[in-house]
Amino acid sequence: MNTGQLAELIAAGFFAAGVCAAVYVLFRLARLISAATTMMSDYRDRADLLIDRAQAAVDRAGEQLTRTDAITASMDDVTANMAELSGHVSAMAGLARAISGGFGAPLLRISALAYGVRRATGLRLGTRAAAGTRQPVQVPGPAPGPAIEQHGPSSQHDPSNQHDPSNQHDPSNQHRGARR
Numbered sequence: 001m002n003t004g005q006l007a008e009l010i011a012a013g014f015f016a017a018g019v020c021a022a023v024y025v026l027f028r029l030a031r032l033i034s035a036a037t038t039m040m041s042d043y044r045d046r047a048d049l050l051i052d053r054a055q056a057a058v059d060r061a062g063e064q065l066t067r068t069d070a071i072t073a074s075m076d077d078v079t080a081n082m083a084e085l086s087g088h089v090s091a092m093a094g095l096a097r098a099i100s101g102g103f104g105a106p107l108l109r110i111s112a113l114a115y116g117v118r119r120a121t122g123l124r125l126g127t128r129a130a131a132g133t134r135q136p137v138q139v140p141g142p143a144p145g146p147a148i149e150q151h152g153p154s155s156q157h158d159p160s161n162q163h164d165p166s167n168q169h170d171p172s173n174q175h176r177g178a179r180r
Contacts (some may be wrong), residue, residue, distance in 0.1 A: 001009075
């Protein structure tokens with residue numbers, strides 16, 4: 001083996017070691033590129049999910065703004081209606097004051113007079129007009145015949161009513177107003 005062949009053998013050895021080192025580096029580089037591709041794919045999936053969630057949040061916010069606009073418009077209508085109602089009420093309050101001032105005192109006097117006349121007439125006839133019930137009226141003195149009856153809750157227990165067989169146990173008869 002001469003020196004030329006020895007140099008070729010050494011160069012071939014170094015070349016083989018260099019090719020092995022290059023293959024090893026390329027293999028590691030391939031693993032790095034594969035890991036980077038996987039990471040980028042996962043990142044893209046997460047980014048898509050994040051963008052979808054952000055879009056859903058934006059859509060919900062848009063819906064809420066639309067609802068808020070509708071509520072605000074409704075509140076503007078309510079405010080306008082309340083202002084109109086307030087104007088009507090204040091106009092009616094003035095009219096009510098004028099009516100009560102002009103007609104209130106005379107109507108009160110007329111109603112008091114009517115009540116007094118009704119009360120006096122009722123007392124004169126022997127009824128209790130204020131309570132709204134009628135009591136049987138006993139005629140003072142030696143008047144012939146039974147007592148005059150008027151319908152009411154106490155006419156059923158009236159002893160003068162006991163002699164009439166149609167009135168004894170008929171509760172519907174007390175409302176017929178049987179006068180004799």
